[in-house]
Amino acid sequence: MKKSKGVSLIEGIIYMAIFIVISVAVINSLIIVLGSFGKAKLLSAIDYSGEAAMERMIRETRMSYDVDSSFSVFGSNPGRLVLKKYISGGATTTVDFYINNGLLFVSEGGEAGETLIYSGVSVSNFTLNSISSSTTSKAIKISLELMANRGDYQRTERFYDTAILRDSY
């Protein structure tokens, strides 16, 4: 007789309390998971861009014999790096790294530039230094700062490298 009454008020309140606690926990964890994925996406976009841009600049620098100092911008942001390198048959070409609209572009032999930066990532600092103290070789120091944001969350990462122009020896 008593049991057929179904759920009592106390039981109902307890169930509801448990339900509310679970809902809050689930929603919180969902927010945390989504936040983590958002941050992970930003960071991997920055890393992909940083790796691609730095590797390309380092490789091109190593393959070059000189820097075109009339077009290159050293010691200030945004910098510009114009390298001179030999191609087949003793001919030479130029490789130009420059910033346009917050993106890093590379252009070879005066052709249309291509961006080295993943979409959603922008360059917040690109500073170059020319190392020409030695009469034996020339080198370039590169500092690249990349930025990406999503809502209020902003991520900035810096990459540094130096490369000697192997053909300048």
Next chain:
Amino acid sequence: MPIKKIKNYKNGIGLIEVVIGSTIILLAFLGLMSVANMSLRILEVNNHNLQASFLLEEGVEAIKSFRDSGWNQNIATLSSGNNYYLDFNGASWQSTTTNIFIDNFFERKFTIEDVRRDADNDISTSGNIDPGTKKINVYISWVERGATTTKSISTYLTNIFE
């Protein structure tokens, strides 16, 4: 009695079952959460590894660059076994004994070792010290979650220009 049987089946979900069920759901979500956090942590580690590998490469290039501007002046004056750091003064790289942190996070140092050559002029652990060759070790270390990670790179440098 048939009435008793029906009563027993009508009991439905008890409090214990609700608690057990909700615990399972909570654990599942906690699992998902820790996976997300772990993937972010791995990406952080990966990010620092990437930055560190460029810094290590820069270390070797910087030492080569001041080797190019004078072996006797810049390399021969360094004593083996000491820790040296790299300082960029705006125009060139220099070695210094003052520790310099990169972005207050990465610590980069290098050491220099004498190189011995045997009777065949091959690099060996014994034999005479070759004053025109040095072994360079560049180290980069950083603290991540209370633990220090160190990576290193080594190369031989020779006095080819003086």
